[in-house]
Amino acid sequence: MMKxxxxxxxxxxxxxxxxxxxxxxxxxxxxxKLGATSWVAAMAKRETLHDFFYCPHHEQEWHQQALELVQAIEETPSKRLASLLQLDLIDLLKENGIQPQNEPVSSGSSE
Structure with missing residues (x-):
């Protein structure tokens, strides 16, 4: 899982x-939910009331691989390499029953 x-x-x-x-x-x-929302908050034992959203696939191995592809797409300065990685991501999602809608990666968005 990656926040x-x-x-x-x-x-x-x-x-x-x-x-x-x-x-x-x-x-x-x-x-x-009452609990920590970050590693620092957990170490400080600080709890915050929050809503916790999480992907139902986050524990699956393919999802971790997809996460690594998404991060690589966002980090590479190469448009060509990003396009190839995007194709790999789409293939991986389809192999696991996920039909990508448009582009699953929103490059450059801040959360």
Whole structure:
């Protein structure tokens, strides 16, 4: 799981739905959860009331591979390499029963 890609923390009741940035699947949600929303908050034992969104596929090996492809697409300065990686990502998603809608990666978006 990677915050901002396949897991999201939102203020309670402010967001109806989140979509996984890795595979485009609507996320599952746990509403009004009390807990840490970051590693630092966990270390400080600071809890915050939040809605926790997460991809239902996040524990599957193919999803981790897809996450790595998404990160590589966003990090490469090469448009050609990004296009090839995007094709690999689309193939991987299709092999696992996910039909990509448009482009599953929104390059340069901030979360």
């Amino acid at each position: 901002g890609y396949d897991t999201f923390f939102e203020e309670p009741g402010t967001v109806v739905e989140r979509i996984c940035r890795v595979c485009g699947t609507p996320c599952l949600v746990e509403r009004n």
